[in-house]
Amino acid sequence: MPEQTFIVNGERVTVDVEDDVRLLWVLRDLLGITGPKYGCGINVCKACTSHVNGKAFNPCAVPVGKLSSDDEITTIEGLPGEVAEQQRGANGLHPMQEAWLERDVVQCGYCQPGQIMAAVALVNRVKAEGRQVTDADLDTIRNICRCGTYTRIREAIADGASRM
Amino acid sequence: MPHPHDAQAHDATPLAVDRRRFVGYVIGGATLVAAADLVLDTPAASAEVPTLPQPAELYDLNDMLTDAARPTANLITVTINEDGTAGFELPRAEVGQGITTSTAMLIAEELDLPVDRVRVTLAPARPELLFNQLTGGSNTTIATYTPIRVAAAVARAALLDAAAIVLGDTVAGLVAKGGVITARDGSSVTYGDLAVKAAGSVGSRAVEVELKSEAEFSVIGTPTNRVDALAAVTGQKEFTTDLAVPDALPTMVCRAPTLNGTPVSVRNQAQVEAMPGVTHVAQVSTGVAVRAATFGQCIDAVRALDVVWKAGPVAGESDATILRKVRAAQLPMPKLPDTPLAQTVSGDFTFWFRSNSPMDTNSAIADVRPDGATIWAGLKSPIVAQQRIAEKLGMSQDKVKVNVVTAGGSFGRRLFFDGALEAAEISQEMGAPVKLMWHRADDARVGRTHPLGTCRVQATVSGTNVLAFNQSLTCVETDFRHGLGEIITAAAADLPAGVGNLGFAETIFALTQEVPYDFGAVTQTLVETDDRFNTGSMRNIYSPDVRVASELVVDRLAAKMKMDPYQFRRKFQRNERLLTVLDTVAQAGEWGRSMPAGTAQGIAIHKEYKGVSACLVEIDTRPATTGRQIRDAVTGPRVTRVTFAIDVGLAINPRGLEAQMQGGINDGIALALTSSLHLRDGHFLEASWDNYFYTRQWNTPPDVRVIVVPSEEKVPGGAGEAGVAATFAAVACAYARATGTMPTQFPINHDQLSFEPKSFVPPVPQSPDNGLELTS
Numbered sequence: 001m002p003e004q005t006f007i008v009n010g011e012r013v014t015v016d017v018e019d020d021v022r023l024l025w026v027l028r029d030l031l032g033i034t035g036p037k038y039g040c041g042i043n044v045c046k047a048c049t050s051h052v053n054g055k056a057f058n059p060c061a062v063p064v065g066k067l068s069s070d071d072e073i074t075t076i077e078g079l080p081g082e083v084a085e086q087q088r089g090a091n092g093l094h095p096m097q098e099a100w101l102e103r104d105v106v107q108c109g110y111c112q113p114g115q116i117m118a119a120v121a122l123v124n125r126v127k128a129e130g131r132q133v134t135d136a137d138l139d140t141i142r143n144i145c146r147c148g149t150y151t152r153i154r155e156a157i158a159d160g161a162s163r164m
Numbered sequence: 165m166p167h168p169h170d171a172q173a174h175d176a177t178p179l180a181v182d183r184r185r186f187v188g189y190v191i192g193g194a195t196l197v198a199a200a201d202l203v204l205d206t207p208a209a210s211a212e213v214p215t216l217p218q219p220a221e222l223y224d225l226n227d228m229l230t231d232a233a234r235p236t237a238n239l240i241t242v243t244i245n246e247d248g249t250a251g252f253e254l255p256r257a258e259v260g261q262g263i264t265t266s267t268a269m270l271i272a273e274e275l276d277l278p279v280d281r282v283r284v285t286l287a288p289a290r291p292e293l294l295f296n297q298l299t300g301g302s303n304t305t306i307a308t309y310t311p312i313r314v315a316a317a318v319a320r321a322a323l324l325d326a327a328a329i330v331l332g333d334t335v336a337g338l339v340a341k342g343g344v345i346t347a348r349d350g351s352s353v354t355y356g357d358l359a360v361k362a363a364g365s366v367g368s369r370a371v372e373v374e375l376k377s378e379a380e381f382s383v384i385g386t387p388t389n390r391v392d393a394l395a396a397v398t399g400q401k402e403f404t405t406d407l408a409v410p411d412a413l414p415t416m417v418c419r420a421p422t423l424n425g426t427p428v429s430v431r432n433q434a435q436v437e438a439m440p441g442v443t444h445v446a447q448v449s450t451g452v453a454v455r456a457a458t459f460g461q462c463i464d465a466v467r468a469l470d471v472v473w474k475a476g477p478v479a480g481e482s483d484a485t486i487l488r489k490v491r492a493a494q495l496p497m498p499k500l501p502d503t504p505l506a507q508t509v510s511g512d513f514t515f516w517f518r519s520n521s522p523m524d525t526n527s528a529i530a531d532v533r534p535d536g537a538t539i540w541a542g543l544k545s546p547i548v549a550q551q552r553i554a555e556k557l558g559m560s561q562d563k564v565k566v567n568v569v570t571a572g573g574s575f576g577r578r579l580f581f582d583g584a585l586e587a588a589e590i591s592q593e594m595g596a597p598v599k600l601m602w603h604r605a606d607d608a609r610v611g612r613t614h615p616l617g618t619c620r621v622q623a624t625v626s627g628t629n630v631l632a633f634n635q636s637l638t639c640v641e642t643d644f645r646h647g648l649g650e651i652i653t654a655a656a657a658d659l660p661a662g663v664g665n666l667g668f669a670e671t672i673f674a675l676t677q678e679v680p681y682d683f684g685a686v687t688q689t690l691v692e693t694d695d696r697f698n699t700g701s702m703r704n705i706y707s708p709d710v711r712v713a714s715e716l717v718v719d720r721l722a723a724k725m726k727m728d729p730y731q732f733r734r735k736f737q738r739n740e741r742l743l744t745v746l747d748t749v750a751q752a753g754e755w756g757r758s759m760p761a762g763t764a765q766g767i768a769i770h771k772e773y774k775g776v777s778a779c780l781v782e783i784d785t786r787p788a789t790t791g792r793q794i795r796d797a798v799t800g801p802r803v804t805r806v807t808f809a810i811d812v813g814l815a816i817n818p819r820g821l822e823a824q825m826q827g828g829i830n831d832g833i834a835l836a837l838t839s840s841l842h843l844r845d846g847h848f849l850e851a852s853w854d855n856y857f858y859t860r861q862w863n864t865p866p867d868v869r870v871i872v873v874p875s876e877e878k879v880p881g882g883a884g885e886a887g888v889a890a891t892f893a894a895v896a897c898a899y900a901r902a903t904g905t906m907p908t909q910f911p912i913n914h915d916q917l918s919f920e921p922k923s924f925v926p927p928v929p930q931s932p933d934n935g936l937e938l939t940s
Contacts, residue, residue: 017458018440022931025458029414034406035399037572039523040604041463041931043938044796045853047523052939061935076399097397104389104819107827108260109396110523110572116397121940139862144853146523146573147260148830149823150864 005069008033009078012069019065024048026064027075035076035113039144046143049114049121050075051082056121076113079120083164095163096120096156103156107147115143115153123161133161184375186310188318189239191368195246195359196326198319199239199368202255202296204311238292242271242315244323248343248356250275250316253287256308257299257544258392259522259574261884262820265391266305267312269816273383274316274376276340277355279391289546289566298646299544300579300701302773302882305816309880310375317373326362327353378814378878387819392570404527404541404569405601412529413443415590415598416462417451418469419606421924422846424476424698427452431470439465444594453590455598460931463603467926477696479846483516483914486616486640486694486843493693494638500624506631509724510622511717514909515639515709516840517848518614519856520702524572525607526583529599532591536563541584542571545646549581553588564588575831576701577612579646603928605851613841613848614702615640615692619713623683625724630736633683637673637710638691643699644668666692672701677710680771681718681736703828704885707772708835708892709910715768715893716906729897730755730767742769745778745809745873752871753780753807762786763804766898770890773882775812779829779890781805781865783898794862796854798838798918801902803895805867810886813877821883825870828887830859835888836895838863840914849921851929857918 001016004026015030024041027033027050036059039047043061050059051074052067059073067073074082079094089098096119106112118141126133138154145153188200243251250271258264268282275282290297296307324335324345331338331347339346346352378384395401420426427447430436436454437445441461446453454465478486500508528541537557543549543566550566557564571578587600602611617639624632644665645657657668673690690706722732730750737743746769749755755765762785769778782805792799806829815821838857841848850856892910900906909915922929 020933021441021458021460022933023935024931025414025460028405029458029460032408034402037403037523038405038459038525038601040852041459042604042852042929043932043935045523045604052936055939057939058935061932061938063933066933066936076397091394093398100397101389101393104393104823106390106393106396107262107823108523108571108573109392109401110260110403112396113399125940135866138866141861144523144858144860146521146575146858148827148859148864150830150859150861151826151868152823154861154864154866 002065004064004067006067006071006073008073009075010081017064020063023059023062023064023067023073027059033075033077037110037114039111046118047111047114049117049143051117051121054124056118076117079117082120094120096123096160099156099160099163103152103159105149105152105156107149111143111145115145118143119157119160123157123164127164133157184377185372186314186375187370187372188314189368189370190318190322191241193243193363196244196319196322196362197241198315198322199241200311200314200318202238202240202293202311204314240311240315242319244319244355244359244362246356246359248354249281249283250277250319251283251285254284255287255290255293255297256304257542257568257571257574257578258286259542259571259578261824262390262817263304265388265820266816267308268391269383269388270309270312271316273381274313275320277343279383279388281343284391286568286570288568289550291547291550291561293547297547302884302886305880306774306882313375314373317375318371321371321373322362323355323358326358330358330361384816385814385818388817389819401570403524403572404529405599407529407540407569409529409531409540409597409599412531412597412599413455413457414459414462415453415455415600416459416466416603417453417586417606418466418471419451419610419927420473420476421927422476422479423610423848425473428472428474431472432468436465436468439468444596446590446593448586448589448593450586453594455594455596459601463928463931466928467930476846481843481846483616483843487514489694490616490618490638490640493691494618494620495636495689495691497620497622497634497636500622500632500634506624506626507724508622508624509717509720511620511713511720511906512908513619513713515617515619516909516911516914517616517843518702518835518839519608519611519841519850520575520577520614520700521607521611521856522571522573522575522577525604526602526611527600528584528587529597530584530587530591531597532557532588537588538565538567539584539588540567540569541581542569542574542578543581543584544574544578545581548646549584552581553585556585557588557592575703580612580700604853605922605928608850608852608856609848610698612643612698612700615642615697615699617709619709621713621717623717623721625721628725630683630721632685633679635679635688635710635714636691637689637706638693640697641665641692641695641699642669642701642705644672644701673706676772677706678771679714680739680742680769682738683736703831704888707770707889708832711768711770711889711893712896712910716896716900719897719900720906728756733767733769739771739776741776741811742771742778745769745776745811748809748871748873749778749780749807752869753805755780762902764898764902766894766896766901768890768893768897770893772889773886775810775881775886777808777810777886777890779894780807781891781894781898783895783902785899785902792862796919797860797862798857798913799862800837800913801899802863803833803865806865806891807869807871808887808891809871809873811873811875812883812886813875813879813881815872815875816880818872821872822870824883825887826868828885829868829891830864831888832891833863833895834859835892836899836910836912838911838913840911842917847924851922855919
């Protein structure tokens with residue numbers, strides 16, 4: 001069986017699995033990294049949103065064989081590591097996670113790791129463009145939340161952006 | 165203490181000495197275990213179920229359960245641990261509604277312990293609890309408010325007794341705060357130190373306690389963040405498919421191309437068994453199951469299977485044919501006068517099938533061995549699940565252990581246990597543990613639905629009065645075969661030819677529906693027909709459809725009398741609490757403010773779950789909004805502002821209550837504008853969140869305000885479903901006012917299919933492989 005090597009949450013891993021198995025299953029079923037959730041498997045619901053080399057992506061749509069050994073995958077479990085220690089908040093977490101806690105965004109929580117990972121990437125992108133997050137930016141987020149926590153998600157992203 | 169049977173005859177609260185004095189127990193254990201009877205606070209329970217199919221038997225069982233002579237297995241217990249924390253196994257399912265948090269708050273309040281020192285977990289199926297382990301009807305807090313506090317108060321009393329001995333003081337001289345008990349001389353001892361000393365030595369003893377008064381509350385009523393939030397935002401919160409049960413490998417099911425079709429034979433079993441990662445292929449009653457090293461390999465195998473199918477019971481049917489059947493089942497409405505003096509206003513509405521599929525699809529882990537089985541799943545009726553699974557496996561009930569796992573949403577879906585039953589059958593057939601997960605396509609197409617129905621309303625107006633208001637709901641059957649969470653009532657709901665279920669449905673309808681206005685002679689009826697679909701109680705059951713039909717006609721009545729919709733609702737209001745929430749939203753939401761053409765406000769009210777709510781929305785139906793282009797999306801009209809007020813009675817956790825209303829608002833918007841299932845040729849077409857259009861960020865209102873109105877009521881009402889009906893109705897009314905046309909079907913976009921349906925053979929789509937090209 002082919003060997004797959006990449007970096008996940010700062011650690012280089014090697015897994016024996018066929019090239020075409022999507023990364024989501026390699027993370028969840030083989031590596032036991034269960035923060036990224038399954039919600040559709042077709043890159044629609046965005047519950048598995050994670051980061052590859054600092055950008056948002058959906059591991060359900062990436063055959064593991066397409067990763068190179070230097071590709072850095074960050075899941076929700078590794079998100080605090082994307083910022084320097086002094087930028088982390090009271091719980092030792094990424095500023096966006098801290099905003100999420102303070103705003104009590106979560107209901108069932110299933111989509112929330114993906115929501116947070118998408119929010120961080122959105123804020124990074126908007127900040128790189130030298131501007132603030134607008135309602136129009138928030139309207140572009142495709143991550144679905146069936147509990148309907150959208151109001152608090154929008155508030156938390158604005159809050160998190162101000163902390164980042 | 166009065167004899168319990170005498171007490172039962174005279175007083176619905178048999179153990180109540182007065183409203184705050186109750187009896188609980190300290191029971192034998194290694195550390196302190198304090199207990200209360202879960203049916204302690206019977207008024208709520210008996211008020212909810214007065215016309216059950218077999219009331220006498222239930223009453224007898226209830227008598228038995230309230231036997232105060234000795235603690236029995238049906239008690240719920242608060243345990244004090246040696247680390248100073250309190251533990252409690254909640255016999256309900258946490259699905260996102262926040263009951264582990266509100267329960268921790270109740271215990272913290274009576275125990276004088278910080279909320280974060282209370283550990284609430286979910287109890288496994290406990291058949292001895294009978295119908296007291298059902299999570300539904302927004303009833304958890306209503307039913308458990310008193311018993312949980314009593315158990316905590318008993319624990320506190322036992323801790324104080326033990327502390328008095330340790331500290332050499334009297335109980336009256338002690339102060340308990342933050343998990344520490346301090347004596348008059350300043351010496352102190354922690355709950356953790358007392359956990360063993362306060363434990364019941366041998367057997368159990370009854371303890372009379374007095375609950376705190378509202379004036380003493382410091383936790384109840386204080387906005388509190390969720391106890392599981394940290395786990396959720398760090399990816400540590402575990403759902404069923406996250407559990408690491410040894411050897412429970414990923415498992416999926418290949419399903420028929422028509423709804424509830426069944427497998428006849430597999431043409432290529434050996435070929436699929438040889439695919440990478442695949443360990444087992446097994447034909448079961450619902451399809452063909454595959455077990456593999458990863459879910460990705462399960463998807464490959466499901467797609468490769470070549471199966472001969474027997475068509476399901478609705479083969480060939482579509483929305484149009486089912487609607488015709490429902491129309492044919494409608495009973496004639498009474499003839500109302502239509503003269504210049506007494507004019508009749510009417511409305512006739514269609515509500516299409518809708519999905520209660522949550523994010524976390526039907527999933528379950530099953531480890532079935534020859535001598536017993538263990539199940540893990542998110543279950544709101546675990547006792548019935550345990551009994552049905554035992555039947556299916558040919559085992560006695562006590563051989564089946566059913567663990568309740570926190571679920572990623574429910575919306576009514578988890579009242580049933582379709583995944584758990586299927587996983588058990590598969591594990592038995594394969595002879596191996598399985599982690600079953602439904603594909604999104606399965607969950608949307610085969611999972612339970614809110615039935616299609618029609619709702620007709622007619623009302624007679626004479627001058628400035630409404631003389632009569634008739635409403636008739638006719639729909640595809642709503643499945644209540646989970647009963648009240650226990651097999652006796654479940655069996656009653658499963659009598660031949662739908663007779664039992666109809667009685668149940670009529671009971672639920674009668675107990676939940678009301679026209680909250682002074683409209684003279686009011687009648688509301690329910691007719692159900694057609695039991696071939698997978699249905700169930702979707703969040704708020706009948707109320708959203710009934711209230712939409714009702715409130716749209718109310719706006720028509722107002723127009724007939726040339727009255728403002730808000731003033732009309734005030735004039736015919738008979739409930740002070742409703743008047744307050746109505747006035748609250750009108751004021752805070754600026755009812756009647758000037759708005760551009762193509763935009764409008766809508767206002768509506770609702771009363772249920774011992775609470776009242778009102779909603780005022782603003783909608784934008786102008787072309788610039790409806791014409792927004794977003795790929796694979798429904799844009800359409802946008803609700804731009806929502807003002808929602810609720811008087812829920814005593815709000816245990818106002819922050820959690822606000823969250824439930826925000827969620828209900830987005831549900832109401834989806835039901836009005838975007839979300840429905842389309843039945844074509846015997847199957848529902850939707851297989852993706854880009855097919856079934858639940859509210860998304862581009863649909864959600866940028867401005868939402870929820871107002872928790874201070875209540876005169878001293879007891880809590882229900883929260884989980886309370887936000888849906890008034891919002892759905894307000895959006896419908898606003899849309900009618902903005903466009904000048906009253907909509908007659910919901911969602912309003914149902915006639916337009918806004919996506920390309922995915923294949924039925926194979927039944928699930930392959931995952932894309934271009935994810936690295938779509939980073940953002």
